[in-house]
Amino acid sequence: MTLLSVRDLRVGFGREGHETEVVHGVDFDVTAGETLAIVGESGSGKSVTAMAINRLIDFGGGRILGGRATFDRKIDLATASEGQMQRLRGREIGMIFQEPMTSLNPVLKVGTQIGEVFRKQHGLSGRAVRDASIRALDRVRIPDAARRLDQAPHQMSGGMLQRVMIAIALAGEPRLLIADEPTTALDVTIQAQIMGLLAELKRDTGTGLIFITHDIGLVAGLADRIMVMRGGEAVENGAADQVLDRPAHDYTRHLLGAVPHFRAGQAARTDGARTGQVPALDVRGLSVRFPVGGGFLRKTRGVVHAVDGVSFDLVPGETLGIVGESGSGKSTTARAILDLVRPSAGRIETGGTAAVQMVFQNPNASLNPRMTVRGLLAEPVIAAGQNVDADVLERMRTLLGRVDLPDDLDRFPHEFSGGQRQRLCIARALMLNPKVLVLDEAVSALDVSVQAKVLDLLVDLQREFGLAYLFVSHDMAVVERIAHRIAVLYAGRIVEVGAARDVLSSPRHPYTQKLISAIPSIDRRRIDYTLDTEEVPSLLRPVGFVPPDQTWQEVGPDHRVAKEPLS
Structure with a gap:
């Protein structure tokens, strides 16, 4: 049975009557128990398409400009009232977001946020809410579940927070589940567990799944169909085997070529020499x-x-x-x-204190949006008690060129792409001539093709410096x-x-x-x-x-x- 049918979906952002269209006439279907993988790089429109289905774009300055999104053969989500959508969200259409820190309330305990689902959607109360919440965390393999319920989000790792988000989404027992990059922050074993959870949900309940990701290798094990998006358009849509083995579009072939393939150690670097060197x-x-x-x-x-x-x-x-x-x-x-x-x-x-510098996972959270490139690169210099003189400005321009960024020191972070922002973070970390760079998940938030370029850059910088x-x-x-x-x-x-x-x-x-x-x-x-x-x-x-x-x-x-x- 067709659970969701989307035809000629067009989505735009901006003032009413003057919207900029960002999703252009997308068509797809999801049947009960089927997994549709929507893949593409940042800015391709895949997340906007997903948020248009449950009308979350209405709260971010966006709106559906045309087309239909028929749920359960009777409800057009494109024209449904907000009251209708409130009854559907969570219970009928669940959503797992990519970034748990922006999805969870930072001042409420984890148990309070999970328990809200069981109170509002299942009518539980008292001890039954806590017991159900513990089972929900156990289901997504979080250790010490009872203790974790009493923690605030900031007391948990990123991977655990993502599992909390998944537990909240699954608690509503939705018929259609939209998972927007749900495993980006997770290691491979937990990633496999999440895929197992989603597969179990499909088998037991016939839930339809829309899985949004940039990792084609990941969805190969779960997807029944794959839709490839670029620039707000669906450039390819077909059975998973067809798309993976016989891609028809150049962009699909580009994505497949950029995926890092594990080769059981055969691709490991052998150019390092440890003998006789003093540890940094x-x-x-x-x-x-x-x-x-x-x-x-x-x-x-x-x-x-x-x-x-x-x-x-x-x-x-x-x-x-x-x-x-x-x-x-x-x-x-x-x-x-x-x-x-x-x-x-x-x-x-x-x-020494300046010998070690760090590049964090999320460049958006690492860069002050109100500071220019000049100010961002000057931060470590000023923190080290040095003056920002002509030599420092020259080093800024040299490092920007070295990480393949324009030497415009007056630009702001929002004027760069995600990959460029991470390059900017790398340039900032190099301002004090460190001996050691600590890279904490420094490429995990990047698209696969951008990721490959940043890895090549890191290798080049390592050899040079x-x-x-x-x-x-x-x-x-x-x-x-x-x-x-x-x-x-x-x-x-x-x-x-x-x-x-x-x-x-x-x-x-x-x-x-x-x-x-x-x-x-x-x-x-x-x-x-x-x-x-x-x-x-x-x-x-x-x-x-x-x-x-x-x-x-x-x-x-x-x-x-x-x-x-x-x-």
């Missing part, structure tokens, strides 16, 4: 712990061991990839090195392209470390093997995703808990694996 970064026994308060007088009732005894070094010209699940300690390790979180134990040796990179990522195919060595984090500890080629081609730890087996591929079609219910170890320990020392097994010249499982 030396980390020994790093631990980061967060006390958890509760009960009478907020007495500490436990300690979260976010990072436990992590040790590694990094030499000039080398990239160490840090991989692991959300909550494994990747970002906490990176932030501890920059002293953005206070280490509880261990030592971190660098060449002798930079050392600590590259934190959940994308194993991306890590394979840039890393010389890889450290795998699990529950706050390194469980395997070694040359990228060895770790990726011959993983020895069960967790590393699990990460690699979950990597999506264009060659894996209509995977029978099954929901893994294996529990992630809790990082909450009793006060005074001392973890056992790790023992290691050498499995190669530069490859070792932890011997004991973490309990």
Whole structure:
């Protein structure tokens, strides 16, 4: 049965009667139990199309200019009243957004926000709301679900927040679910779990799914049909196998060619040389712990061991990839090195306060929209107590040219594309001539073709300036392209470390093997995703808990694996 039928959908933004059309005559259908993947790069119109279906564009200065969007063969969403849409949103048409931090209320506890769905849409109250909320978080594989309900969004990692958003959307049991880049911030194992959740939902309820993404390799395992968008138009629309194996449009072929393909270590870099070099970064026994308060007088009732005894070094010209699940300690390790979180134990040796700089995941959140390029690039210089003189201005222009940006210092961030903004963040990080760049998911928010260009830029800059990179990522195919060595984090500890080629081609730890087996591929079609219910170890320990020392097994010249499982 056709659940949604869209014909000649046109969407515009601007003052009524003077709108600028951004979606031009899109046609598609979604049947019950079917997955339509809408793919395309930023600005292609895929998210606007999705938000037009549930009329969320009405609240952002947009409107449907023409066409029909018939739901359940009887309701034209294009002309439905706001009252009708309120009855449909959440219950009949669910939505998972890309950026959870802008979708969740920052001042309300997670449990309050999930519980609202069960109160309003299912009529539950009291203890039943909390029990249902715990089951919702368990379903999306969030550890310590009962404790997480009492946390605010800022106390959770990005990957966990995305799972909270998915739990909220699934709680409404919608007949049509629109997922807008729902796995962008997630590591491969959690990504596979989310795909399993969506597949389970389809099997059990016949829910129709619109999956919006720039990752064609990801949707190959789930999609029944694929629609490719560019410039607000659907340039190709057909069965998944047809589009993936015999693409008819040049743009579709361009997207397929830009997807990073995992090659089991064969694409790993071998140009680094560690012998005889003094480390640019030396980390020994790093631990980061967060006390958890509760009960009478907020007495500490436990300690979260976010990072436990992590040790590694990094030499000039080398990239160490840090991989692991959300909550494994990747970002906490990176932030501890920059002293953005206070280490509880261990030592971190660098060449001085300006020797290490950081590039964050989201360039939109990293750049002050009210500052010009001149002001943004001057920030680290001023923070280091230096004057912005002629030499500094010349360095600004040199670095902008080096990252392939125009040397116009008076432009604002909104005048750049997403990929250009991330290049600007890289140029800012280089202003103080650092020895080490910490890149925390620095390319995960970019389109695949832009991502490839930024990775090439990072490699070129590394060779030119002798930079050392600590590259934190959940994308194993991306890590394979840039890393010389890889450290795998699990529950706050390194469980395997070694040359990228060895770790990726011959993983020895069960967790590393699990990460690699979950990597999506264009060659894996209509995977029978099954929901893994294996529990992630809790990082909450009793006060005074001392973890056992790790023992290691050498499995190669530069490859070792932890011997004991973490309990």
